[in-house]
Amino acid sequence: MSALDPESAAPGNQDPTPTGAIPLVRIPPPPPPPEAPLTGAQPLPPLALDQQWYRRAVFYEVLIHSFADSDGDGVGDLHGLISKLDYLSWLGIDALWLPPFFPSPMADGGYDIRDYTGIDPRYGTMEDFRELVIEAHSRGIRIVVDMVLNHTSSQHPWFQASRRDPSGPYGNFYVWRDRPNEYLDARVIFVDTEDSNWAWDPVRQQFYWHRFFSHQPDLNFDNPAVREAMRDVVRFWCATGVDGFRLDAIPYLYEEDGTICENLGPTHRYIASLRDMVDREFPGTVMIAEANQPPHEVVTYFGTDENPECHICFHFPIMPRIFEALREESSHGLREVLAATPPLPKGGQWGTFLRNHDELTLEMISEEDRERMYAWYAPDARMRANVGIRRRLMPLLHGSRREVELADALLLSLPGSPFLYYGDEIGMGDDIRLPDRNGVRTPMQWDDSPGAGFSTADPSNLYLPVVSNPYYDQRAVNVSEHRTRPTSMLNWMRAMLRSRRSHPAFGIGSMTLLSTSDDAVLAFLRRDESETILCINNLATTPRSARIQLPGMAGWHLSDLGSGNWFPDVREDESVDITLARHGFYWLSVTFLDPEEDR
Ligand code: NOJ
Secondary structure, eight states: OOOOOOTTTOTOOOOOOOOOSSOOOOOOOOOOOOTOOOOOOOOOHHHOOTHHHHHHEEEEOOOHHOOOOOSSSOOOOHHHHTTTTHHHHHHTOOOOOOOSSSOOOOTTTTOOOOOOSSSTTTTTOHHHHHHHHHHHHHHTEEOOOOOEEEBTTTTTTHHHHHHHHTSSSSTTSBBBBBOOOOOOTTTTTTTTTTTTTTEEEEETTTEEOOOSSSSSBBBOTSHHHHHHHHHHHHHHHHHOOOOOEETTTTGSOOTTTTTTTOHHHHHHHHHHHHHHHHHSTTTTTTEOOOOOOOOHHHHGGGSSSSOOOSSSSEOOTTHHHHHHHHHHSSSSHHHHHHHHHHHOTTTEEEEEESSOOOOOOOOTTTTHHHHHHHHOOOGGGBBSSSSSEEHHHHHHHOOOOOHHHHHHHHHHHHHEEEEEETTTGOOOOOOTTTTTTGGOOOOOOSSSSTTTTTTOOGGSSSSSSSOOOTSSSSSSSSSHHHOOOOOOOOHHHHHHHHHHHHHHHHHHHHEEEOOOOTTTEEEEEOOSOHHHHHHHEESSSSSSEEEOOOTTTTOOOEEEEEOOEEEEEOOTSSSSEEOOOOEEEEEEEEEEEHHHHHH
């Protein structure tokens, strides 16, 4: 079994008997001042000049080990990803989000880090990483890396030192107690595998605190040395020329008895101090918050004008509402969550997504809604994981291209910067037989060859098998075929991304919900100083004709954003009637020009 094999990485197998001397903490050398050239990895001037790029960008999450294998060992790698940058540029991607690619036992897909400043040798070297940054930047693509501040792998040298030498320099790097009786109000997140946030360490003869797997001990942020060590890690990656960080699991940095140990004041203060540091030392570096919290809590991760924290916060609450809306054929839930979404502070942006490398989390909806989501989308128990659903977009929506397109149209038009998940642009399938969340992390399907164009290795030696369900295997779904077929999902997505890119109002404009005569029709305006776009979406499985109210727009003209074809003008009573096919949507330009001039 390869080390990436989920079986060999099962929880509980993670603490090898230590050998030899305890390695020292690798504190990277001080970074060069921002203006010093970084051996070629410096962003090109046009990239550096655009301080608000993240508000207009479309991000693409790519798992390096799943994307492209350049050396035939069955595991994707950095050179593989570099070889696909032209594809990503052709598709119209602005930035890549790379989940962890650091040395790791891979017991949590790499979020169990053994060395924060190294590259897992299966993926390449630091030189390869720098090459990736240079090559991506030369195509106008930015690079965002994951930063796991909250916890390390139990194989990390800090933990190994901490468990062996309580009074040594790392003795206080983790949260140790004699009895597991503190912080009992904190929920267990990985309910499938853990029943407590405390685990017993037979070496130190104490319990340690962990919010995720028990092989992922939480770092002790009360210790100033931990805070400084993690600041140094951030500096280290800034100095490689990356454009930003996705801050993993940030609500959980600090603990306090009598609280749920989430979103605490010191956590916010630490994030604000990180922001202050990157603003001063690496200006322009973007911080993205992974905080799976209700809207009023998520928004606190933007910080304030005086104490800014993150540039982008993922909008967890809106995502399940999109899926709910499709089954309920109603815009009610979406309207509710949009109304509950607080206004963004200056320079802030939502990060929106439909699917990612995790389960589709259902923590932000009520118990009752969760049960309905399971019934609709995860009838087979193997489709569920923790409090969520481990499926890819296309099979989740029962292979309905119309539904997928509508969901994508919402993703690309609702406020926020969209985060796409690799493979969803061709409607890749999943494999619910694989453990944990591996079923949605299978190799990218580039062509119809046995290794799906992902790898030349014997297919039985791939780190995870290619999807084998005949509706979704590499013969049925692959990039190469999609590229040649004008009506393919891939070509549709490319056209949508082009349209979004040429209309910045989608990224930076305001959003106004509109009244419609049919609850199944969701209509809203996206508006900046140069344009107004009317987005209309039919959530129903039947055609609908709806009256849409456009206050203050009597006599304005409507035309299709893509083709320029004219629609009926807004009537004197400030309304317009629009007919949509089932799951149909329109993006219409709204203008007050004299239509005769342009027709
Ligand atoms: C959030 C990551 O998205 C997820 O994949 C991981 O399991 C947890 N953090 C714990 O590291």
